[in-house]
Amino acid sequence: MRTLVTGGAGFIGSEYVRRLLDADPTARITVLDSLAYSGVEANLAQVARHPGYRFVRGDICDPDTVDQVTAGHDAVVHFAAESHVDRSIEGAGPFVRTNVVGTQVLLDAALRHRVGRFLHVSTDEVYGSISEGSWTETSPLAPNSPYSASKSAADLLVLAYHRTHGLDAVVTRCTNNYGPHQFPEKVVPLFITRLIEGRSIPLYGDGRNIRDWLHVSDHCRGIELALRGGKAGEVYHIGGGTEVSNHKLTGLLLDAVGADWDRVEYVADRKGHDLRYSLDDSKIREQLGYAPLVPFAEGLAATVAWYRGNRSWWEPLRARAELR
Known part of the structure; x- marks a missing residue:
């Protein structure tokens, strides 16, 4: 399969690319990434010599670039996004441009070039907040931040391109990711x-806000399952199964580095x-055999x-990670 991965130099995208290329010497992956402030090409250094790897620096909002890169691919896995909530509160423009317009540009190219599958990586934040219970894939969207909107x-x-044009498209929505190579603006690497x-x-x-934590490697396994086995037009949730308050998470990180409150x-x-x-x-577990493999305590310790x-990886990124 010839796969185009957008945002492949970012935290989750690079994990996905490394995972596939390390496992398969015959894999063919093109990474399209603009290397904006949170894109780090060094995240892909270990696979740079893989014979099936190709890197293209470009903006998903540029129709010409996207058209040229999409041609010849069997699948698109779309990670590229502006994703930091605080930045979206300070200015929503880049989020609308990249996340909405960029996705539309990619969808149009996928249609023109008859891409076999388009997988869009999304987030649990599209549902807003839930006091008890859990959202299913049919729950209404009720975003509360410019990012999640x-x-x-x-x-x-x-989903509209699937229903209107027949594009073979799948959406995945994940919980909070953590792990190595995460840009140090997000809470775990920041702390x-x-x-x-x-x-x-x-x-x-x-600190009473609660999030479910998902190791990035588990997330990427779920994405691959959805890419290869998911049904067109469907949404799949990918969770970690560990809900933790921000206060408790803070305590765990303090303990991990030997610091006090x-x-x-x-x-x-x-x-x-x-x-x-x-x-x-439960849908992706029952239909596609997904289950998270990394226990939260072990994953967090390994991340620290x-x-x-x-x-040497994160120190040069500190200035870029600071909110302006």
Whole structure:
């Protein structure tokens, strides 16, 4: 299969590319990435010499570039997105452009070139907040941030292209990812790197917001299952099965680096901060055989160890990770 992976130099996309190329010497993958502030081409260094690997630097909003790159591919796995909620609150324009317009440009190219499957990687945040229970794939979308609203729009576009044009498209929605190579603006790498440096860490509000945590390798396994076995026009949830409050997560990270709570700075809560996310992922478990394999405690410890051992990766990114 010849696969085009958008956003393949990012956190999740690069894990997906490394995973496939390491496992299959015959795989053929083209990565399309603009190398915006959170794209790191070094994330793909270990597969750069794979005979089936090709990297193209380009913007998914550029129709000419996308048209040229899409030609000849059997599948598109679409990771490329602006994804940081706080940045979307400061300015929604880049999120609408990349997440909505960029997705539309890719969909049009996929139609023109008769791509066999288009898999769109989305998020649990499209549903808003849920106080109890879990969302199913048929739950209504009710986004609360500009980021999640832009992802909701992209999801609906993908499903509309399936229904209107017959495009073979699948949408996956995941819970919060963590693991190595995550850009240090997100909470887990932000807290780890600041604590390693002896700095304070910012905890929103009282820390009672709850998220389900999913190791990036488990997420990518779920994506591959959906790509190869999912039904066209369907949505699949990919969860980690470990719900943790931000306060508890903070405590776990403090313990992991040997720091005390005096390093925590309580800051004003995020605007429109969703209290809890929770996905029912029984559909992908029952239909495609998915199950998360990385226990949260083990995955978190390994993630902390990775950041301890890879300062040369994240130290140059700190300035880019700071909100402007």
